[in-house]
Amino acid sequence: MQLTMLGVRGSTPAPGAAYVRYGGHTSAIAVTADGDQSPSLVLDAGTGLRNLSALLQGEPYRGSILLSHLHWDHCQGLPFFVAGDREDAKVDLYVPLQDDMSARDLLARLMSPPVFPISPEGLRGDWSFRGVSVGKTQIGRFAVRATQVTHKGGCTLGYRIDDGSSSVAYLPDHSPTQGITADTLDLMSGVDVLVHDAQFLEAERPMADDYGHCTVEDAIKLAVGAGASTLVLFHHGPARTDDALDEMIAEAQSPVPLVMAVEGTTLNITRAGVVSDRPIGKGAR
Ligand SMILES: [Zn+2]
Ligand SMILES: [Zn+2]
Numbered sequence: 418m419q420l421t422m423l424g425v426r427g428s429t430p431a432p433g434a435a436y437v438r439y440g441g442h443t444s445a446i447a448v449t450a451d452g453d454q455s456p457s458l459v460l461d462a463g464t465g466l467r468n469l470s471a472l473l474q475g476e477p478y479r480g481s482i483l484l485s486h487l488h489w490d491h492c493q494g495l496p497f498f499v500a501g502d503r504e505d506a507k508v509d510l511y512v513p514l515q516d517d518m519s520a521r522d523l524l525a526r527l528m529s530p531p532v533f534p535i536s537p538e539g540l541r542g543d544w545s546f547r548g549v550s551v552g553k554t555q556i557g558r559f560a561v562r563a564t565q566v567t568h569k570g571g572c573t574l575g576y577r578i579d580d581g582s583s584s585v586a587y588l589p590d591h592s593p594t595q596g597i598t599a600d601t602l603d604l605m606s607g608v609d610v611l612v613h614d615a616q617f618l619e620a621e622r623p624m625a626d627d628y629g630h631c632t633v634e635d636a637i638k639l640a641v642g643a644g645a646s647t648l649v650l651f652h653h654g655p656a657r658t659d660d661a662l663d664e665m666i667a668e669a670q671s672p673v674p675l676v677m678a679v680e681g682t683t684l685n686i687t688r689a690g691v692v693s694d695r696p697i698g699k700g701a702r
Contacts, residue, residue: 418583418686419449420612420649421456421472424465425678427590427616427630427652428490435658440680442468443490444589444652446612450558451582457557460576460587460612461485462510465680466494470501477506477542481556483549484512485589486573492527496535506542511556513563514548515572521546549574551600564600567592569629575601583609583686586645589652590614592629593639605643610686612678613639615650618665633669640673647691651678 424442431441443463447456457480459469469478478500484491495501501508512520521537524546529536537546551574553562559578566575568590575588586608588601605611613636617625625632633650640648648671653662666677676684676691684691 418451418578418580418585419456419683420585420610420686421447421449421469421683422465422678422680423447423459423468423472424463424494425651425653425680426463426465426490426655427614429655430464431653431655431657435660438659438679439653439662439677440465441655442680443493444485445469445494446587447472448559448578448585450580453558456480458483458559458578460578461491461589462495462498463490463492464494464497466498466501468681470499473500476500477503479507481509481511483556483561483576484510485576485587486513486568486571487523487527488570488590489527491589492524495524496528496533496540501544502541504541506544508540508542509545509547509556511547511549513572513574514550519546520548562604564598564604566590566601567596567629575604577604577608585610585612585686586643587612588614590629591631592626593631593635595626595629602643605639605645608643608645610647610649610684610691611636611640611643611645612649612651614652615665616652616654633665637669637671637673637675640671645673647674647676649676649678649684649691653678 423445442465444461445465446460448458562577563574616630
């Protein structure tokens with residue numbers, strides 16, 4: 418499996434000279450199944466989703482998008498996804514179900530007038546809006562398992578994705594110190610790569626708890642407990658400059674190999690963890 422980091426920020430985009438090395442777009446990861454040439458699944462649809470259009474080099478997107486939750490930083494790329502907003506695109510969008518509402522109506526809460534010019538139906542191409550809940554489901558070539566995770570404001574799902582050759586757990590927004598279920602611990606157990614919320618430092622603990630996130634130290638503890646082969650630190654704070662992120666990784670003490678999520682890089686995943694890392698190509702930013 419390959420993970421292409423389209424956007425690695427949390428909360429809100431971070432433009433500017435101090436953020437160019439790690440990238441300023443919000444959460445989105447393209448997933449390519451083993452042996453496939455292009456991604457058929459995207460985890461979250463933050464502003465980083467725009468990078469996927471460049472990666473597809475003029476081709477339409479024909480695949481699925483799986484949202485962890487409906488916060489802006491995980492959805493705002495949707496209406497700006499050029500490769501998905503065209504007549505020959507085909508996109509199955511999975512929305513965590515809540516409040517007895519349909520997937521379409523949940524999405525319309527953040528994408529319809531007066532808060533946005535178009536409604537979900539305004540996206541061109543063949544879009545379907547599907548609900549996802551706790552449990553197991555198959556999405557194309559990927560076996561997907563979902564559990565509910567602790568985070569502030571609405572239902573947030575954590576996912577485990579398996580393509581038969583490797584496995585990834587994706588928990589971009591998570592506050593484990595405020596409660597973690599046995600199901601979620603099991604979700605991460607023995608995973609090849611854990612992509613996890615690492616928005617805060619231990620010195621910022623009160624803010625992490627208040628915002629429903631976690632610290633780098635929390636993420637490391639979870640990765641160790643789960644027996645993950647590699648931990649990818651994700652959902653960087655929007656005010657964390659490149660230099661501050663360099664410092665964060667330099668100071669992190671972890672028995673599990675750590676990778677900082679960097680926008681524009683692709684991680685090749687095997688049973689042994691992350692084996693290589695290459696840029697996704699010019700013009701992808
Ligand atoms: Zn977020
Ligand atoms: Zn969130």
